[in-house]
Amino acid sequence: MHLSELVARFAQQPAHGVPDWMLGFYKRQAISFADGLTDTQTHVCWFQSRNFTLDLRLPLEQHQVPAKPLAACSVEELQQLANYEGWEALCAWEGNTLSWHTDTSFQVHNRWPEPGVLKRIGNCMIEFAPSGAYVEDWRLQSSAPGALIGLRLLEDRELESGIVRHRGGGLIVCGDYAAMVLGRAQPLQSEPKGAMLRDMIARLGDDPQWLNRAFNFETSVARGSLADGYPVTLSTCAARVSQPLLPLDGFDRLEDGVHVSQRLRIDGIDRERIFAIDTLEPLVHFAQATGFNGDAAQWYEREAPTLSRYTRPVV
Known part of the structure; x- marks a missing residue:
């Protein structure tokens, strides 16, 4: 069946998860570090389902490696690819802090080990690192009300041969946006222990079979609709840009529910592909506003001639 039929016929929502204001697709506006420096250019995308997160971090397009076979990449281009970031992880919300665990990651070490202390006002969600190392400004991307679908990938297997192509990852659809992570069939063993992916590629990059294993991973972000599909806009795999994120038919809910x-x-x-269901919600409102309490609303209205002088939506 089509994904839109799946979410309509078998709607379900978990009893626990992140607050409603955290759901949807956020792009990072800025990250500011304790040394006083700020990055406003890196493409950083955060997709949030009820109980798991998808994340993509890429350099600007002119600094990305163009689509080509791995064998055609130079040593420098392989090192550029080695610094791409994409992952999926379960998350836990406690107090005002979100933490992540049980991840499927392109990197072989955890580049972001701290939890996030989060608060949202309007479409702006601020994330503080508890150590004080950085603060991130995230903006909820504008979307019409639509489905929220969270499916965690268990495996992707060839039917005839039984060969597993991917393990771990997931799919999140939130209104006008969707994102997917496809993990490696087998995890890379960090050799020597604690080595980073870029170090492993520098050492093993002349082995085509190892390179294919290392880069058998995808994180892609797309924009579109359940009716017309979701063409990829950003991806760790350059050849995927402008292609459909995935076919939207062929789905079936298994008997275990x-x-x-x-x-x-x-x-x-x-x-x-076999997925575990996180959530299947036919209609969610990805509201840009969080609202004022009574006193704040009166203050805002009273001071509007100056407070609203130059305001505009920023996403």
């Missing part, structure tokens, strides 16, 4: 399968055909090979 907690898993979903998708049958699809990629490069002439029939495959099946």
Whole structure:
């Protein structure tokens, strides 16, 4: 069945999860560090379902490696690719702090080990590192009300051969946006222990089989609709840009009620993806405003001639 039919027929929402104001697609406006420096240019995307997060971090387009076979990449280009970031992880909300665990990551070490202390006002969500190392300004991207779908990928397997193509990852659809992570079939062992991906690529980058294993990973972000599909706009795999994020048909809810399968055909090979359901919600409002309490509303109205002089939406 089509993904839109799946969410309509089998709507469900977990009993626990992050607050409603955290749901949806955020792009980072800025990160400011304790040394007084700020980055406003890196593409950083945060997709939030009820109980897991998808994340993509890429340099500007002119600094990304163009689509080409790995064998055609120079040593310098392989090092550029080695610094891309994409991951999926379960999350836990406690007090005003969000932490992550059980991740599927392109990197082989945790680049962001701290939890986030979060507060949102309007469409602006601020994340403080508890150590004081940085603060991030995230902006909820504007979307019409629409479905919130969170599916965690367990495996992607070829039907005839049984070969596993991907393990771990997930799919989040939130209104006008969608994102997907496809993890490696087998995890890379950090060798020597504690080595970073860029170090491993510098040492093993002349082994084509190892390179294919290392780069058998995708994180992609897309914009579109459940009706017309979601073309990819940003991806760790440059060749995926402008392609459909995934086929939107071939879904079925399994009899246990907690898993979903998708049958699809990629490069002439029939495959099946098995997902665990986080949430299937047909209609969520991704509101840009968080509202004022009574006293604050009176203050804002009273002081509007100056407070609203230059205000505009910023996403």
